[in-house]
Amino acid sequence: MTVSRVLNEHAGVKASTRARVLAAVAELGYRPNSMARALVTGRSRVLGVVGFDTRLYGPATTLFGIEQAARDAGYTVRVTTLESTGQNSGEEVMRDLMSESLAGVILAAPHDWAAGALPHLTKGTPVVVVDVDIEQESAPVVGIAxxxxxxxxxxxxxxxxxxxxxxxxxxxxxxxxxxxxxxxxxxxxxxxxxxxxxxxxxxxxxxxxxxxxxxxxxxxxxxxxxxxxxxxxxxxxxxxxxxxxxxxxxxxxxxxxxxxxxxxxxxxxxxxxDFDEAGRLALDLLVDQIEGAGVRDGLTVVEPELVVRASTGPAARN
Amino acid sequence: MTVSRVLNEHAGVKASTRARVLAAVAELGYRPNSMARALVTGRSRVLGVVGFDTRLYGPATTLFGIEQAARDAGYTVRVTTLESTGQNSGEEVMRDLMSESLAGVILAAPHDWAAGALPHLTKGTPVVVVDVDIEQESAPVVGIAxxxxxxxxxxxxxxxxxxxxxxxxxxxxxxxxxxxxxxxxxxxxxxxxxxxxxxxxxxxxxxxxxxxxxxxxxxxxxxxxxxxxxxxxxxxxxxxxxxxxxxxxxxxxxxxxxxxxxxxxxxxxxxxxDFDEAGRLALDLLVDQIEGAGVRDGLTVVEPELVVRASTGPAARN
DNA sequence: GCGCTGGACGTTAACGTTAACAAGAGCTCC
DNA sequence: GGAGCTCTTGTTAACGTTAACGTCCAGCGC
Missing domain, CATH: 3.40.50.2300 (Response regulator)
Known part of the structure; x- marks a missing residue:
């Protein structure tokens, strides 16, 4: 239908028709059903994020950064949090993720766990890893130095x-x-x-x-x-x-x-x-993959910074 | 198909047939497509959670509690985080949520914002509010006393x-x-x-x-x-x-x-x-609503506890 | 033997969207 | 003036699942 074309900003719709469609959309309060869209396209605007003990400041802040950036980019975030390594095998969690036709996955588990989970993603799913050294660089990694x-x-x-x-x-x-x-x-x-x-x-x-x-x-x-x-x-x-x-x-x-x-x-x-920044960077990398701007492989590094306050001073004792 | 009946545990399938189906499922690594299911039933196993500045310890922990309990109950969590009041109107966020055929919504925004957002949910969506005094008790509320x-x-x-x-x-x-x-x-x-x-x-x-x-x-x-x-x-x-x-x-x-x-x-x-507990409680209440155990209206209270350590002592000065 | 009942399983249609193609209108060009 | 082109809009089928109904067959009573 023409409505689909208007809402997806496809070319080939007369300006006057577009205006009529938009007017009707506004009047009826129509919202496209994301499930139906995902079903037919095979891709949703939902990102899977696996986090690790998000009660901690670092993980929580990274998650926050990811979510904010995702919203700005028009994506939605589906979160899985792990509390301990043994709790869920990488295979199990990944399979759960895969049955939801996600657009992509961010592994924000700063943990060996992520390295083990990676192989269980179905081939071709866009993925970014945050804060882990993955041996075989099978995915772009955002890390803090x-x-x-x-x-x-x-x-x-x-x-x-x-x-x-x-x-x-x-x-x-x-x-x-x-x-x-x-x-x-x-x-x-x-x-x-x-x-x-x-x-x-x-x-x-x-x-x-x-x-x-x-x-x-x-x-x-x-x-x-x-x-x-x-x-x-x-x-x-x-x-x-x-x-x-x-x-x-x-x-x-x-x-x-x-x-x-x-x-x-x-x-x-x-x-x-800068956990926030790491999250945002990871999201940008993921969106680039999804939207075909190509996979920027390798390591993206966020530089940390020494902040000198009052808890350090010249050696005196001894 | 019979497969659907087996996987949804509907009655009327011979034990031998069920076994064959399960065997095939295991062999093929088949996973039902949650989008298709959500499309036809109009309800998904996805819960919307709106959180407020989840970098803070309290909100992060509540979110964590919700997510863990949700996974145990077989649900998945889709998170929206708000940073400041003005950032997103309740109406806008709620409309975004509504187009995703969510099974239910938890408003974990310990903020006046939640009260304003509530009316914009489409009627009949199960909802639980955490940590807010909603004037007209239009939803069950989990609060810490x-x-x-x-x-x-x-x-x-x-x-x-x-x-x-x-x-x-x-x-x-x-x-x-x-x-x-x-x-x-x-x-x-x-x-x-x-x-x-x-x-x-x-x-x-x-x-x-x-x-x-x-x-x-x-x-x-x-x-x-x-x-x-x-x-x-x-x-x-x-x-x-x-x-x-x-x-x-x-x-x-x-x-x-x-x-x-x-x-x-x-x-x-x-x-x-006990932020964790508040999150878990909210989830339980929501699942009860969704699965028809009825709406337990009114306020569910988590009792706080005074922990006396060393920063308080008898008045001396003055 | 006939019809009835009920259990087990199959078939059809529908959910709301998009891709691919079809159709129609208006235009250009020789 | 008609072939061919472009620009716009409409039609059809498909995504994978489930609800509702249909079919088949066995068992039963009379």
Whole structure:
């Protein structure tokens, strides 16, 4: 029908006819049925997004960025959130996704999980991965340059005169945690310093506190780099309880720059990640694929930025 | 076809036939096309969720709860996030939603916005509202008992001997902020105390800090109730910078019990809200409506809980 | 044996849209 | 003036599923 042509902005409709159609549409409050459209075209304007523990600030913000950008681009977002790795196999989740004729998929699970799930997508489905190092680059990846950020954090502490830097790391199965840890170790080694054994946390302030209590038992700790701001907060509390001053006795750097970090006591030196931007970028890449502008393969990188506040200072103690 | 009957678990299929169908389904990897199903039945297994600034801990967690419960119930979730009131009119968003033959809608926008949007849903669409006081109870509402929580917080401070309690309130257009403020004022009045003018924040730590700096100029402030934990964090920093001790000079209570609150310095006394649970409850109510178990109208309440930590103590100063 | 009943399964049409083709009007060009 | 072209609009069929009805056959009672 001519209505379809008008609404899809196909050429070959007289201006006067278009006007009449639009008038009727407005009068009747007509909205095209997206199901019928998806059925016949085989493609919907719905994007699948798989997120991982979206209660956390980073994932939540990325999701937010994706959703906002999707709406601007005329797409709709269907979200699946995973809480833990074991919970749902990649195969199962992907098969569920595939039966919904989605226009494309964003894997925003900053987790090894994503790498395992990727092969189960039906061939040809546009896909973008956020924040994971996929070995075989079978999909475009948007990542934040974790290495660069962790390097800046570590170098900042070294430049203040600290002999070495302790690290409270994130969970082993999160690639971003791995990247931060590796970069921290490399930076120390390159500077000719010995990297102490990292302390393993799980992103929560609680785990940061627990590892912080282990740190204060040693007398030689003057600089700590925590893999995220929440863990840094926990470390901060442990240091305080042990009567240590920050940054007088110990300097501390976090990662993420959550909105609260500037209001910690002392305000936290940290590495800002633009999660929002990563989400928007991922969406742009996906839409390019869907609308035929071609697959821009490889890695798109968002640069993090060291934000120096009051939790770091020159090495004094020791 | 018989396949449809088998997959929808309709009666009247011989056991042997059902087995053959299931075998074929497994072998071929057949998945029913949800678009086609939705087209013919007029109802999908997709739920629309409208969220409001899901970067914040509360909304993000509620969304998470909804999504998890939805998946358990065999539904899929399509998310729309709003950033600010003006951004999208209720009418526009609702009309977009309506053209997708959704099974139901959850308005998780803890905001006056939801009240305005409700009338634009097409009659008969199952709907549940989270965290808003809808005047005319045209929909079931899941709310957290803001009043009870704020009352507990205020009474706790009074019981410690504080003359009165100052309040750093949330934005005026959030009903939950209004409820907390009203309950705080009522509790003070009932106790025969004078309620000082509330200081208005916007949920951020930054706004808490700004209002905190105004508070420290006065010499008569011994107890502060902040409408959320982030603002409490900002207040904490302002107090610290002014050389005041918490809880020695000033007692401070927050609201929400974000996971970080227990690791503030000092650990924050606050009111725990179970956002997760609210989300799950909303989903249950919605599924009941959809599957014909009837509309349970009225208010479903999740009780908040005062968590006493180290940021409150007996009134000493003054 | 006949008709009736009910269980198991097949057939038809419809959901609302779009792709592909058909048709008609008006125009150009020789 | 008619063949052929273009520009616009209409018609047909198809996407994959389900509701409603139709058919077939076995079993039963008389």
């Amino acid at each position: 974790q290495h660069a950020g962790a390097r800046q954090a570590t170098e900042h502490l070294l430049s203040l005169g600290h002999r070495t830097v302790w690290h409270v790391a994130g969970p082993v199965d999160w690639p971003s945690a791995q990247a931060r840890e590796t970069a921290w170790r490399t930076t120390l080694t390159e500077a000719g310093r010995k990297a102490p054994a990292p302390l393993r946390g799980d992103w929560t302030a609680r785990s940061g506190y627990e590892q912080g209590r282990r740190l204060v038992r040693r007398k030689d700790v003057t600089a700590v780099f925590a893999a995220n701001d929440q863990m840094a907060l926990g470390v901060l509390l442990a240091l305080r309880e042990a009567g240590l001053d920050v940054p007088g006795d110990v300097s501390l750097v976090g990662f993420d720059d959550i909105p609260e970090a500037a209001y910690f006591w002392p305000p936290l030196t940290t590495v800002r990640q | 803001q009043h009870a929580g704020a009352r507990q917080a205020t009474e706790h401070l009074l019981s410690l001997g504080h003359r009165t309690v100052w309040h750093v309130a949330g934005p005026v257009d959030w009903p939950s902020a209004q409820a907390r403020e009203t309950a705080w004022r009522t509790t003070l009045t009932e106790a025969g105390r004078k309620a000082p003018a509330p200081l208005r924040g916007d949920w951020t730590a930054r706004s808490g800090y700004e209002q905190g700096r105004r508070l420290v100029r006065r010499k008569d402030v011994t107890a502060v109730f902040a409408a959320n934990d982030q603002m409490a964090l900002g207040v904490l920093l302002a107090l610290r910078e002014a050389g005041l001790d918490v809880p020695g000079d000033v007692s401070l209570v927050g609201f929400d019990d974000i996971p970080e609150a227990a690791y503030f310095w000092p650990p924050l006394t606050t009111v725990r809200q």
